[in-house]
Amino acid sequence: MPRKLLPILLTMAAIGHGETIVLRNFTLIDGSGGAAIPKAGMVIVDGRIQAAGPVDQVAAPKDAKVVDLSGKYVMPGIINLHGHLGNVVDLTQDPKNFTRANVEAQLKTYAQYGVTAVLSMGSDQPLIYDLRAAQRKGRPAMARIFTAGKGFTGPAGYPTSAPGMKGVPYEVSSAAEALKAMEELAPKNPDFVKIWVDDHLGKEKKIPTEISAAIIAAAKKKGFRTCAHIFYYADAKALAEKGLYACAHSVRDRDVDDALIQTMKKNGTWQLGTLVRELSTFVFSKPAPFLNDPFFTMSVNKGVRDTLSSDAYLKKQQGDKDLPKYPGFLATAQKNLKKLYDAGVRVGFATDSGPPARFSGFFEHKEMELMAQAGFTPAQIISIFSKNSAEFLGWQKDLGTLEKGHWADLVVLTKNPLADIRNAQSIDSVYIAGNKVR
Ligand SMILES: [Zn+2]
Structure with missing residues (x-):
């Protein structure tokens, strides 16, 4: 300025x-x-x-x-570039929860925490377009909606086996099916297109790279930018080469390297951190340190807090055989995010808040703490969640600074x-x- x-x-x-x-x-x-x-x-x-x-x-x-x-x-205001609106009540995820009242309640919760815009990443129903249109005609009094509408995965692909996720994304088995789904999605004018590219540590089916590439190309033809849930370095690299707009999570299986950095810079691929998503994979295996923090309890009811500290819930978290790996994934995500940022890859602010036990609003502030721990200065974090994130959206004439x-x-x-x-x-x-x- x-x-x-x-x-x-x-x-x-x-x-x-x-x-x-x-x-x-x-x-x-x-x-x-x-x-x-x-x-x-x-x-x-x-x-x-x-x-x-x-x-x-x-x-x-x-x-x-x-x-x-x-x-x-x-x-x-804080712009969150990766959230999920409307599907969760308390700790239960179900597409039946996706009502105007529930979406708006969540947008108001975000606003209470200073989150003034959220990009809902691929788990929305058509109602979202009506709510977005109403907001854009006037002056919203809750967090602004951006949406990837209905995202993409392969047949029975990740995350369709997660509770409440069956039927939420398109499941496409070929480039031709991807094109057909894109014809249905495009007239709704989503802000972005979303693909889930993951096998969840070998436990789920991952969409093949050539179909993801077909989705990215079909989206591009319609004028849309594609964001991908990725976990593995190889997927980040392969999809960045295919013109992916953003990695919607950090690479977590290994350190990023100069080859990925150069590919992302050359193709203008953004990186989103979602560090707090990694925290959520293990922080609830013990009574979480923030359960009685007034900044947490102001939006999380007692029933949910009691569940989070109950023996049954803790036992269930502790029973996950991959639990010992999760803190390492967070550490890798932190290191990679900072390395990409320092190398000049564009970084936006994102948390993946909204699914069960990923608390909208509160988690955005935890994300900032994890970024600070990774070596970002407060001024950098603020610029990332405002200026950079508005640029990510293409709304830099209206939002951000x-x-x-x-x-x-x-x-x-x-x-x-x-x-x-x-x-x-x-x-x-x-x-x-x-x-x-x-
Ligand atoms: Zn997500």
Whole structure:
């Protein structure tokens, strides 16, 4: 943002508009990665930022609602590029749960945690398009919906044997079937296309590379970008070579290398971390350390918490014969994410929250902690979940950094997140399109 060019006749801003809000006297962290601006102000007109910068350059229009935020910090809203909406109630996943009420409840939970947009990755039903269309006509008061609609896997492929996942994705056995499914999907105009490419450590059927390649090509022909759930290095590499837009998880079977880095950079393939998804594979095998954290309990009911600490639940987690491998997969994911980022591969922010025991909102903050542990600075994490993630979506003219013209999707904090990313939990209030939603 060209901050030096900011002095603007802001008193003109409100004329002819419905609603003007002025935020004043906060420290602005705009998501660009530049230095924070102390004593900042922001003018929001009909949900969009009209000006942001030093407060003495941001005059309050006469009829504006002025909010004094002395001592507070403002950062961009968190964009989660990998979630799953609507299928879970408490700890049960079932497509029957996919109702307007359940999707909206989850979008409101996200918003309570400062997550202002979520890309739902391939497990949605047609209702999602109606909800998205309604949001895009106006100013949403809950997290913004992006969707990959109905994703793809092979016949009886991963994850169709997971509880509540049968019938959720397309199961295609040939390039011709992939094309046919794409003809059905394309008119709905999903934001992305999703493929699950995994055998779940040899326990499930993985879609063959040539069919995935056919899906990527068919999507591209329709103007869609494809994201793939991957686990193995070999799949990341093979699909990046075929023009994959994003690896929707980290490579976890081995370290990434220069060959993958060069392929991803050459083809513009993005990497999403979803580190907290790995945490979820083992953290509930013992009573989780955050079960009584008020930041967790504010959105997770007592029944669910009791289940998570019950003997039966713990025993079930401990009975997974692959459990000893999971912490290593997290460590590999962390190392690989940082290595790709440092090498210049584009990295967006993502958690895979939404499925059972992957708690929307809370998990986005855990993801930030795991990124910090992997060596990302707070400023990098903030830029990744705002600027980078908006660019991933192709919405960088509307979302991401807190600058003129963008929607006012932002989080007000009482503590400085640049000092410690865990301070992103000190949420005072949340705005989406200028609507105060918390
Ligand atoms: Zn997922």
